[in-house]
Amino acid sequence: MKLRFVALVSALCISPFASSHDRWILPSHYNVSAESNEAVWITSDVSASNQVFMVDKPVTASDVKVYLPDGKPSSPSSSYTGGRKSVFDVQLLQDGTYKFEKEVTPRYFSVYKVKGKEEVVRSRLDKKATAAVMPKDAYDLKGSLTVARVETYVTRNKPTDKVLAPKGEYLELVPITHPADIVENEPATLQFVYDGKPVEGVSVAIMKDGSLYRNKPEEISLTSDKEGKVAMTLPAAGRYLLHASIERPSPDKSLADKTVSEIFLTFEAGLE
Amino acid sequence: MRHLIRTTAIGALFVSSVVFATPRMTVDLTLPEITEGQYHRPYVAVWVEDAKGQTVKTLSLWVWDEGHKWLKDIRRWWRKAGREDMSFVDGIASATRPAGHYKIDWDLKDEAGKPLVPASYTVFIEVVREHGGRDLVRQTFDLAAGDFTAQLPATTETGVIDIRLSGMTR
Numbered sequence: 001m002k003l004r005f006v007a008l009v010s011a012l013c014i015s016p017f018a019s020s021h022d023r024w025i026l027p028s029h030y031n032v033s034a035e036s037n038e039a040v041w042i043t044s045d046v047s048a049s050n051q052v053f054m055v056d057k058p059v060t061a062s063d064v065k066v067y068l069p070d071g072k073p074s075s076p077s078s079s080y081t082g083g084r085k086s087v088f089d090v091q092l093l094q095d096g097t098y099k100f101e102k103e104v105t106p107r108y109f110s111v112y113k114v115k116g117k118e119e120v121v122r123s124r125l126d127k128k129a130t131a132a133v134m135p136k137d138a139y140d141l142k143g144s145l146t147v148a149r150v151e152t153y154v155t156r157n158k159p160t161d162k163v164l165a166p167k168g169e170y171l172e173l174v175p176i177t178h179p180a181d182i183v184e185n186e187p188a189t190l191q192f193v194y195d196g197k198p199v200e201g202v203s204v205a206i207m208k209d210g211s212l213y214r215n216k217p218e219e220i221s222l223t224s225d226k227e228g229k230v231a232m233t234l235p236a237a238g239r240y241l242l243h244a245s246i247e248r249p250s251p252d253k254s255l256a257d258k259t260v261s262e263i264f265l266t267f268e269a270g271l272e
Numbered sequence: 273m274r275h276l277i278r279t280t281a282i283g284a285l286f287v288s289s290v291v292f293a294t295p296r297m298t299v300d301l302t303l304p305e306i307t308e309g310q311y312h313r314p315y316v317a318v319w320v321e322d323a324k325g326q327t328v329k330t331l332s333l334w335v336w337d338e339g340h341k342w343l344k345d346i347r348r349w350w351r352k353a354g355r356e357d358m359s360f361v362d363g364i365a366s367a368t369r370p371a372g373h374y375k376i377d378w379d380l381k382d383e384a385g386k387p388l389v390p391a392s393y394t395v396f397i398e399v400v401r402e403h404g405g406r407d408l409v410r411q412t413f414d415l416a417a418g419d420f421t422a423q424l425p426a427t428t429e430t431g432v433i434d435i436r437l438s439g440m441t442r
Binding site: 031032033034035036038157158159180181183270271272 | 339340341342343344347348350351354355356357358406408
């Protein structure tokens with residue numbers, strides 16, 4: 001039993017699909033004030049990069065969903081895909097908190113080896129489908145399901161809570177401290193839920209903007225507690241990228257061994 | 273209604289003549305003369321929070337009459353008080369002031385007009401200038417401890433500020 005457990009753990013640790021790039025949505029403003037009849041434009045960059053908010057890979061913005069303060073889904077008014085980044089524009093007409101989110105598409109990945117060959121063969125199919133197409137002398141087939149959420153919150157005038165509620169699928173981040181109220185030197189709490197229930201052991205990395213101009217990444221590392229919560233007090237105002245991830249054995253082992261669920265949240269810590 | 277207002281006004285007049293019976297706070301605010309760079313009159317908010325950081329009363333809000341676009345830049349005041357109710361903002365906002373001395377009087381009543389309970393509070397002065405800086409200064413005081421005077425040292429955007437609580441003790 002113990003042996004089998006060790007084997008499983010080591011299999012889970014081999015993560016040939018681990019994305020080395022962080023993906024993110026970076027809005028031009030997080031909190032805006034406006035008169036009731038005024039429409040406020042927000043423009044956002046979408047990219048994937050190793051350095052925080054240094055645009056690098058053109059992740060598409062065409063699948064971005066905008067959740068309005070009343071909870072209704074909407075779409076950006078326009079988007080553009082360039083060589084290093086994508087851009088989308090949204091007009092805020094309602095008061096309250098909006099959620100910008102890239103469409104969440106769970107994806108299967110499988111890998112196997114072929115006798116006599118060094119490299120690992122990658123497949124974008126689940127284990128069953130990969131087994132059907134891989135050569136006869138292939139071995140060591142492993143599969144994973146990855147679910148990534150790329151999201152941010154923007155508030156016009158008074159913050160509201162409707163778009164903060166989790167949907168109940170895979171890993172989700174519920175801001176206990178409202179994103180519009182995260183301020184330097186003040187404690188803030190976030191909660192992680194998995195399939196709608198608080199989840200312990202989520203690895204959370206928080207990185208401040210401007211890592212290109214620092215010699216060290218200065219990453220804050222946290223792990224969610226029994227209630228799925230992490231507490232943080234950010235030492236400086238600015239824009240931050242949060243990356244959370246958790247691996248779990250997949251419910252259907254014939255399709256994937258593990259499910260990797262991750263979140264990329266962009267947020268602002270305000271001046272005191 | 274008019275009669276009621278007049279009666280109240282007379283009452284207030286009467287009470288104010290009995291000096292010790294009118295506890296009040298005076299914030300003597302100086303906006304310094306700034307000659308460097310492009311000068312715009314600053315946005316100024318003066319308000320009071322309780323010990324939990326909840327806003328009790330906005331004493332002054334000086335902004336440009338240019339809509340609400342820049343209110344968010346008076347950052348702490350916006351987060352604590354401004355964004356809650358925009359019609360309230362319209363009601364209390366007045367025009368920006370040039371450099372000079374300003375006396376802000378407060379009768380120690382909250383936004384609903386109720387006298388504050390004796391406890392610890394903090395008065396905040398936030399001064400933000402377009403193309404300039406931002407300074408947030410504060411003074412904590414305890415209503416249960418009685419009268420006090422305090423002098424807050426000058427910052428870039430604020431001159432020396434005198435704060436006086438009077439009428440609490442005889």
